[in-house]
Amino acid sequence: MKQPPRSHPLWLAFVLHRLSGLTLALFLPAHFWLLSQAITAPARLDGFLTLAEHPLVKVAEFGLVFLLAVHMFGGLRLMALEFLPWSNRQKTLAAGAVGVALFLSGTFFLRAI
Template identity: 70%
Template sequence: MLKPHRHHPLWLAYMLHRLSGLALALFLPVHFHVLSMAITRPESLDHFLSLAANPMVKLMEFGLVFLLAVHFFGGLRLLVLEFLPWSPGQKSLAAASVAGAFLISGTFLLRAV
């Protein structure tokens, strides 16, 4: 059974920020490995980049940009909570952050397809 505070929209924003940060942290070693291929094995990088045309990879890129945008806006939300007085409209700001993340990642997806 979920505790009552876990039904609060800002708790969901808290969890989304933590999970997006974890997913981005797991992605970084893969990203650095691919970047290192540009220096050490350019032919492997060319093969790897040819896979980027796959629609599933485009969808995964959308997810990555979404996570990055969610984490960015979640960080801004935390800065607001830390340095500005609490206001009733912060639930709306949290929802606007998720909407902004969808807008940014959706724009990326539309341009990538």
């Protein structure tokens, strides 16, 4: 089977989905550890929550929501690839999914600042 060129939009969607999954997998243990601080060390959690007001953390939250949305839409793309007939039109849908992910995470970011 012939591989698509690396500049192909669907190859880029493949890479973005894998990178978003890897990044989220690295983030989740730290997130769960931080949540555990509410039970084991509430004062430490309060310190982290104060840090969450920093503008750089707000930008990182935007990135996290973007990765979540991209990963979700990438998973939907993969399900469509497996269960629906594939056409050239779906390239546009994959790009649209990234656009919607950017919109959703941007909306979250604007509400957070």
